[in-house]
Amino acid sequence: MMSQNYETSEEEEFMNVTVRPSSKKVHKSFEDADDDSSPKSLARQVKLLGELVTREMSSMRQELSRLNLTISGFDKRVSSIEERLDILEQKILPDNRMELQERLEKLEKRSPAEDNSVAESVIISQLRLELNEREQDNMLNDVEIAGLDEKNGESTINITLLVAKKIGLSLEERDIVSAERLGPRRIIADDAAGQRRPPRAIVVRLARRSVRDDLLRAARVRRGADTSGIIEAVQSKRFYVNERLTAANKHLFYKTRELGRRDGWRYVWTKDGRIYARRKDGSEVCRIRTPNDITKFFGNGTV
Structure with missing residues (x-):
């Protein structure tokens, strides 16, 4: 059997040679790399x-x-x-x-x-x-502040500002059109029953209705605030900030509230000078405008 010799040319030998680049050209230093x-x-x-x-x-x-x-x-x-x-x-x-x-x-x-x-x-x-x-x-721009003792030489505007501050509302003097005690001045003394007559309420007219609403809202949130820091007195007591009502509406509201308590009505309130009552949650809201409405909703109007 004849053996065969395989010979390659110099060109083929060159083609079969793997040329490896120098490591100095391939690898860059870490400091010079521009990757992320x-x-x-x-x-x-x-x-x-x-x-x-x-x-x-x-x-x-x-x-x-x-x-x-x-x-x-x-x-x-x-x-x-x-x-x-x-x-x-x-x-x-x-x-x-x-x-x-x-x-x-x-x-x-x-x-x-x-x-x-x-x-x-x-x-x-x-x-x-x-x-x-x-x-x-x-x-509609008015409120009444009740329960504040009356002093000679007092500034009702300053008292109003202190009341607002007490219930967490910042008022300025320009927000107040007027502030004065309601009705003629009277001597603070005990009545025939030996009860101390309440001081006159302060009627405040605000410059804008929105300011009045803010004051009433703050008073509801801070319900129970007392006179400490507002009026110098031996003993602090609660004061009240409410909507101002006409004499007729004030009497109507008082009577509605007393009859509501008698008959177990849960809600009696005012809003924008209007009187409302509701027996319980979810029941009809009743508007009280006249004494006839009291008879209609509460029957006998005797308190």
Whole structure:
């Protein structure tokens, strides 16, 4: 058997040689590498990220500043509108009350012979109701503060500011149109039954209805606050901040509240000078406008 010799040319020998590059050309030092894990690259990324965050924060601050200016502008416009509405109400409501008062007085001055019509009696009752509601509407910016002892030389405006602070509301003097004790001054003394007569309430008229609402809301949250820090007294006692009611509505509210307690009604309250009652949660809300409504909802009106 003949053996075969395989010979390769110099060119083929060259082609079969694996050429390995020098390690100096392939491998770079760790310090000079420009991949994501190098300290220089990470530092550059952190710097870029910091600049991006700074720009975004600056943009957000500018946007918030513009938003605050816009909200401030809206607040001023709303306050201006409220003040204009209050001025209009204070101008229109007294005129309406005077007109109703004149009509009522004309009917009531009629002689008994002329005043024998049931229709006229209904008209008089309706006029009295409307007159009372107009008077109540004129008190929508008012509150009464009861339970504060009266002192000579007192500043009722300063007392009102202290009351507001006591219940967690910041008021300024410009928020108060007027503040005065209700009714003629009386001597603080014991009555015939030996009970100390309560001091006169302070009637406060606020510049805007929204301020009045804030004051009433704060008083409900801090129900039970006492006079410490407001009036110097031997013993602190509770004070009360409520809506101001007309004499007719005040009597109606007192009677409704007492009858509600007698009959186990859970809620009796006022809102914007209107009187409401509800027997229990989920039951019908009853509006009390006249003594006839008391008879309707509570039966015998004797307390």
